[in-house]
Amino acid sequence: MMQEEEFSSKAYLDMELLRFTTAGSVDDGKSTLIGRLLYDSKSIFEDQLEAVKRASIKKGNETVDLSLLTDGLRAEREQGITIDVAYRYFATPKRKFIIADTPGHVQYTRNMVTGASTANAAIILIDARNGVTEQTHRHTFIASLLMIPHIVVCVNKMDLVDYTEEAYEEIKNNFSDFAAKLAVKDVRFVPISALKGDNVVEKSKKMPWYHGGTLRYILENIHIGSDHNHIDARFPIQYVVRPQRDEFHDFRGYAGRVAGGVFRIGERVKVLPSGFTSKVKSIISHTKELKEAFPPMSVIITLEDDIDISRGDMIVKENNGPKIGQDLDIMMCWMSEKPMMLNGKYAIKHTTADARCLIKDVKYKVNVNTLEKVTDDKSIGLNEIARVSIRTTKPLFYDSYRQNRKTGAIILIDEATNTTVGAGMIV
Amino acid sequence: MEQIKKYNLNHLRELEAESIYVLREVAAQFENPALLFSGGKDSIILVHLSVKAFWPARIPFPLVHIDTGHNFEETIVFRDELTKKIGAQLIVGSVQESIDEGKAVEETGYNASRNLLQTTTLLDTIEKNKFDAAIGGGRRDEEKARAKERFFSHRDEFGQWDPKNQRPELWNIFNGKKNMGENFRVFPISNWTEMDVWQYIYMENIDIPDLYYTHVREVFKRDGVWLANAPFMTRKPSEKVERLRVRCRTIGDISCTGLTESMADSLEEIIQEIAATRITERGGRADDKRSDAAMEDRKKEGYF
Missing domain, CATH: 3.40.50.620 (HUPs)
Structure with missing residues (x-):
C-alpha cells in the first residue's frame, strides 16, 4: 500500500511494466477481482469510491458494488454490462500494471482478442463451483491463439466450496488436460476468493494446503524479460528523418521501433525489399547515441551507405531474414458485423507496411467453445475465428506469429468504410 | 539514477x-x-x-x-x-x-x-x-x-x-x-x-510552469474546491477571498481549475504529495462535476 510503505522515487524509476488481460463476466467475479486489486493497491481514490457508493445506493444495492468502478460508458452503466475493452492502471512497489479488462461472453470474442493482443499475461477466472466450462475453453484458446506468454488460472469463489484442496486439485487437473492440447507455455494456478480477499493480495489462512504465492505476488514476479524475441533482428521503418537544418545537412535517419532481436553499431545489415547491405553507423535516441537497440525501443538508425529506404521497408541482419511472400495462411478473427467476403479484397496493414489483399480460401473455422474444426461452412461472421489463405498485392516481410508477435500480425480494413474488420496471425 | x-x-x-x-x-x-x-x-x-x-x-x-x-x-x-x-x-x-x-x-x-x-x-x-x-x-x-x-x-x-x-x-x-x-x-x-507523468518530468528534468509549485494566490472556495480569484470570476456573496499557499495539480481554463493547498516547491515533493493523495486529479475539475x-x-x- 503506497501511503503506508515509504515511497521511493528511485524505486519507482526502476519498475517493470506488466500488461495483462482479464476475460470474464460479472458472474465470475471478474469485476470484484479487479476492484480488489485496485482497491488493495490504493489505486482507487476517495472521490471515485464516493461516486461508486452514490451509484450503488441509487441502484438499490446494499453493499458497495466495486464492479461499478470498471463501467465506463453510459450504456454500460444502464445495462450493467461491459461492452468494450477498458484499460485500468495500478502500481505496487515492484511493478506497474496495465489491465485490459474485456467482457467474456462469446459475442465479445473480438474484444477479448483486442485485449489479448498486447498482453504479457492472461488471468483466466474459474468459478470453483462450476469447474472448467466452455467459457474457460474459449478464454484459454484465445490466450493461446494470441500467444500470451503467461497464463494465471484463478480458481475463484473458494469460500463457496469450503476452501477444500480436492475441489481445487480437480479443476487444476481438468485444466491441465485441456491446456495440453494448446500452445501455452507457462501456466500457474492460484485458489482465491476475490470477494473475501483470500490469496489476492493477502495470503489466505483458510487454505494452509496451498503453498504458492498470492495472485499479486505472482503478477509481481512473472519473468517478463524474455517475452520479446531477442534473436531475429527486425526493424520496420516507420518514418524517414531528414532535418532541413544546416548542421545536419546530410543526415538521413530511419525511425522505427525494434520489433525483434538486437541491433548494434558496426553490424552488417540488409534492407528489404531492395536487398542492399550496409553497416549500422549510429543508433540515436534524441541527443543520445546508443551502442545497441532491442525491443520495444523506439530509435533512429543511420547507415554507412546511402540507400533508398522508405516507410514499410525493413532493416534485418544480413544472415537472418524474415520470410518474404505474397501468399499467406492466417488465423483470422473477424471483427465486423459484415461477414468476410470470400474472394473479397481488403486493405491490409502489417508492421508499417500497407498493401491490399484477396481472401482466397477458408480452410476451416474453429468452434471457440469446443475447439473443433468446422470445414463445411465457409461463411465467417462477427466474432468467428478461421484459418484463411490470402494473397497480397506486394510481398510482405514476415515471421510466423508464433516466432514474433510484431512481425507475425496483420489487420484487415474494409476499403469502403475504412474500419478494421479482421485481426490475423500469420501461421 | x-x-x-x-x-x-x-x-x-x-x-x-x-x-x-x-x-x-x-x-x-x-x-x-x-x-x-x-x-x-x-x-x-x-x-x-x-x-x-x-x-x-x-x-x-x-x-x-x-x-x-x-x-x-x-x-x-x-x-x-x-x-x-x-x-x-x-x-x-x-x-x-x-x-x-x-x-x-x-x-x-x-x-x-x-x-x-x-x-x-x-x-x-x-x-x-x-x-x-x-x-x-x-x-x-x-x-x-x-x-x-x-x-x-x-x-x-x-x-x-x-x-x-x-x-x-x-x-x-x-x-x-x-x-x-x-x-x-x-x-x-x-x-x-x-x-x-510526474516521474517522467522528474527523470527527464522537463520545465513546467511555476503554477505547479507552491505559490501565494488569492483564492475562494466553491463546492469544496479552491478556485483562483480573477476579474472575470463571479463570486457569490458567501464566497470570501483568502490568500493561501496553493499549487495547481492540473492546469486548464482558470474558471474550472481547482487549486490544492500545498507547500511542495520541488518535483520530489510534488511526487510525494501525489503518492499520498486520496483524490483524483480531475476531482478538482469543475467541468467534470456537471454529471x-x-x-x-x-x-x-x-x-x-
Missing part, C-alpha cells in the same frame, strides 16, 4: 517508446496533423516526446492552443517561450473570437465556464486549418469515459466520437484511414498515469 537491465526497459522508458512510436505513426499516416497544446503538464510532455521522436529534425506539426481567454497568465508566457525554444509554429484558436462571431454563446451565472465553448473553437480551428489529426494529452486513467478511448480515435465529419462503434485496436498496428472530412484525435500518452457522464457527453460532441 536509472538502470537499464539487460534487454529490459523500465516502465517509463517502455511508455516513452510506445508514445514516440505513436507520434511517428501520426507523422507518417496523416497529411496535416497538429498538436493540441494547453500549457498543462500532459501537453508539455507531448511536446517533449515529439522533440525526442523527430530529433534532429524539428517536430513536423504545429502546436495549436485553444485559448479560452481565461488563462493563468503564466501559461501564456510559458507557451510562447516553449514554442520559440523548439522552433515550432503556434496556431491560436480563440474562444473570444468564436463568441464575437456569434458561433458560441457565453455561459452566464456563477459556474459559467468557457470550457464547453472550447469545443466549438476547436472544431472550427481544425476545419479552418484542414487538420486531419489532432494530437492530445488525454490519458485513460483520468476519467472513466477516457478509459475506453483508443490511441487513434476516429471522428466523423462533425468531429463526433461514437463510443459504441470504435475501431478495434490490435497490437501496435494503428488504422488512420478515413474518408474526406473525417479526422482523428490521437492520444499518445493513453497508457500513462498521473504518477508516470456522471459529463466527459462522455463532451467527447461525443467533439471535445478532446
Whole structure:
C-alpha cells in the first residue's frame, strides 16, 4: 500500500511494466477481482469510491458494488454490462500494471482478442463451483491463439466450496488436460476468493494446503524479460528523418521501433525489399547515441551507405531474414458485423507496411467453445475465428506469429468504410 | 539514477517508446496533423516526446492552443517561450473570437465556464486549418469515459466520437484511414498515469510552469474546491477571498481549475504529495462535476 510503505522515487524509476488481460463476466467475479486489486493497491481514490457508493445506493444495492468502478460508458452503466475493452492502471512497489479488462461472453470474442493482443499475461477466472466450462475453453484458446506468454488460472469463489484442496486439485487437473492440447507455455494456478480477499493480495489462512504465492505476488514476479524475441533482428521503418537544418545537412535517419532481436553499431545489415547491405553507423535516441537497440525501443538508425529506404521497408541482419511472400495462411478473427467476403479484397496493414489483399480460401473455422474444426461452412461472421489463405498485392516481410508477435500480425480494413474488420496471425 | 537491465526497459522508458512510436505513426499516416497544446503538464510532455521522436529534425506539426481567454497568465508566457525554444509554429484558436462571431454563446451565472465553448473553437480551428489529426494529452486513467478511448480515435465529419462503434485496436498496428472530412484525435500518452507523468518530468528534468509549485494566490472556495480569484470570476456573496499557499495539480481554463493547498516547491515533493493523495486529479475539475457522464457527453460532441 503506497501511503503506508515509504515511497521511493528511485524505486519507482526502476519498475517493470506488466500488461495483462482479464476475460470474464460479472458472474465470475471478474469485476470484484479487479476492484480488489485496485482497491488493495490504493489505486482507487476517495472521490471515485464516493461516486461508486452514490451509484450503488441509487441502484438499490446494499453493499458497495466495486464492479461499478470498471463501467465506463453510459450504456454500460444502464445495462450493467461491459461492452468494450477498458484499460485500468495500478502500481505496487515492484511493478506497474496495465489491465485490459474485456467482457467474456462469446459475442465479445473480438474484444477479448483486442485485449489479448498486447498482453504479457492472461488471468483466466474459474468459478470453483462450476469447474472448467466452455467459457474457460474459449478464454484459454484465445490466450493461446494470441500467444500470451503467461497464463494465471484463478480458481475463484473458494469460500463457496469450503476452501477444500480436492475441489481445487480437480479443476487444476481438468485444466491441465485441456491446456495440453494448446500452445501455452507457462501456466500457474492460484485458489482465491476475490470477494473475501483470500490469496489476492493477502495470503489466505483458510487454505494452509496451498503453498504458492498470492495472485499479486505472482503478477509481481512473472519473468517478463524474455517475452520479446531477442534473436531475429527486425526493424520496420516507420518514418524517414531528414532535418532541413544546416548542421545536419546530410543526415538521413530511419525511425522505427525494434520489433525483434538486437541491433548494434558496426553490424552488417540488409534492407528489404531492395536487398542492399550496409553497416549500422549510429543508433540515436534524441541527443543520445546508443551502442545497441532491442525491443520495444523506439530509435533512429543511420547507415554507412546511402540507400533508398522508405516507410514499410525493413532493416534485418544480413544472415537472418524474415520470410518474404505474397501468399499467406492466417488465423483470422473477424471483427465486423459484415461477414468476410470470400474472394473479397481488403486493405491490409502489417508492421508499417500497407498493401491490399484477396481472401482466397477458408480452410476451416474453429468452434471457440469446443475447439473443433468446422470445414463445411465457409461463411465467417462477427466474432468467428478461421484459418484463411490470402494473397497480397506486394510481398510482405514476415515471421510466423508464433516466432514474433510484431512481425507475425496483420489487420484487415474494409476499403469502403475504412474500419478494421479482421485481426490475423500469420501461421 | 536509472538502470537499464539487460534487454529490459523500465516502465517509463517502455511508455516513452510506445508514445514516440505513436507520434511517428501520426507523422507518417496523416497529411496535416497538429498538436493540441494547453500549457498543462500532459501537453508539455507531448511536446517533449515529439522533440525526442523527430530529433534532429524539428517536430513536423504545429502546436495549436485553444485559448479560452481565461488563462493563468503564466501559461501564456510559458507557451510562447516553449514554442520559440523548439522552433515550432503556434496556431491560436480563440474562444473570444468564436463568441464575437456569434458561433458560441457565453455561459452566464456563477459556474459559467468557457470550457464547453472550447469545443466549438476547436472544431472550427481544425476545419479552418484542414487538420486531419489532432494530437492530445488525454490519458485513460483520468476519467472513466477516457478509459475506453483508443490511441487513434476516429471522428466523423462533425468531429463526433461514437463510443459504441470504435475501431478495434490490435497490437501496435494503428488504422488512420478515413474518408474526406473525417479526422482523428490521437492520444499518445493513453497508457500513462498521473504518477508516470510526474516521474517522467522528474527523470527527464522537463520545465513546467511555476503554477505547479507552491505559490501565494488569492483564492475562494466553491463546492469544496479552491478556485483562483480573477476579474472575470463571479463570486457569490458567501464566497470570501483568502490568500493561501496553493499549487495547481492540473492546469486548464482558470474558471474550472481547482487549486490544492500545498507547500511542495520541488518535483520530489510534488511526487510525494501525489503518492499520498486520496483524490483524483480531475476531482478538482469543475467541468467534470456537471454529471456522471459529463466527459462522455463532451467527447461525443467533439471535445478532446
